[in-house]
Amino acid sequence: MxxxxxxxxxxxxxxxxxxxxxxxxxxxxxxxxxxxxxxxxxxxxxxxxxxxxxxxxxxxxxxxxxxxxxxxxxxxxxxxxxxxxxLRAPLVELARWGVPLMASGAGEDHTRGRWLGFAIMALFPNHDPAQGSSLLPTVTVRIDTEADSVLMVSDTAGVRVSVASESTTAEIVVTGSSEEVFRTLSGHLGNGEHARVAGTTDAVRRFFALTGKALTSGAPATGQ
CATH class of the missing domain: 1.10.10.10 (Winged helix-like DNA-binding domain superfamily/Winged helix DNA-binding domain)
Known part of the structure; x- marks a missing residue:
């Protein structure tokens, strides 16, 4: 070494x-x-x-x-x-620094659905136990993209993510390419198509309230 x-x-x-x-x-x-x-x-x-x-x-x-x-x-x-x-905390912070670079889209880069699990860690604010409860909406989301499934849970403990399967139950099911899903989760960072979001009216409302809390929501791309 x-x-x-x-x-x-x-x-x-x-x-x-x-x-x-x-x-x-x-x-x-x-x-x-x-x-x-x-x-x-x-x-x-x-x-x-x-x-x-x-x-x-x-x-x-x-x-x-x-x-x-x-x-x-x-x-x-x-x-x-x-x-x-x-290493989770420093790598998540490095990913947050790099997230605006994703606004230009995937281009010819490889994509994998499971990589969205790490993107989710970077997109949403860390849970602060001193607050007593999370400021994020409560919702469960299964993301199906490119032969992978990821479960995202937002509740009083913050946002957590794990590998899932298409049989995993959730209030919201999000489908699309990795690029489309990322664009949706990030609060519309960049231009292009968005993922399909399915669920009850109330669950969809809470899901988009969550994406509105993304650290990138409304932020312009930088570092280009």
């Missing part, structure tokens, strides 16, 4: 997670534990030997751990350690 050789907290952190692909592996594991094959499929462009090397390095440094899942999975499953989960 390469080192900057500097007595600096940032430099030492980058010694561990600054290599190409490492932070995106962490992103995947923040969304949820994954098998090697799932990680490889969710990281288009990474060579299989490089993924194996990055996972080994992350395990050796105590950021990632793995275990054998029982049948019917019967595969090695990777997850973040408690220390590794501490």
């Amino acid at each position: 390469k080192s900057y050789g500097e007595f600096c907290a940032l430099a030492r952190a980058l010694d561990l997670v600054g290599d190409r692909w490492t932070m995106l592996i962490v992103r995947e594991l923040l969304i949820g534990p994954s098998r090697y094959s799932d990680l490889h499929r969710s990281l288009p462009g990474i060579a299989t030997n490089l993924l194996a090397t990055r996972l080994r390095d992350l395990e050796e440094t105590g950021i990632v751990e793995s275990s054998d899942a029982p049948a019917p999975v019967s595969a090695r499953v990777y997850s973040l350690t408690e220390w590794g989960r501490g």
Whole structure:
């Protein structure tokens, strides 16, 4: 493992997670534990030997751990350690800094429905326990896009996200491309088509009240 050789907290952190692909592996594991094959499929462009090397390095440094899942999975499953989960806050803040760059659309970039799970973490404000209750509307939303499903829950504990399936029940079902769903969740950041939103009149009202609370709602694109 390469080192900057500097007595600096940032430099030492980058010694561990600054290599190409490492932070995106962490992103995947923040969304949820994954098998090697799932990680490889969710990281288009990474060579299989490089993924194996990055996972080994992350395990050796105590950021990632793995275990054998029982049948019917019967595969090695990777997850973040408690220390590794501490990367959530800085990576979410970095994603928030980059969110306005999404306004130009996907273009020729790869898209994956599960990546919206991390986008949701960045789009909505952190829950502040000192407030006693969340200022966000209460609603459950299942997002179906590009063969993936994600469940978003907004309640008094803030906004949470997890991997789901098309059989997961929710008050709202949002369907469309990743770009359309992101545009809808972000409070209409950028121009173009929006996702389809299905649910009762009251649930739809609460859903759009939630997207109106997105940190990007009404914000112009920057950094172009």
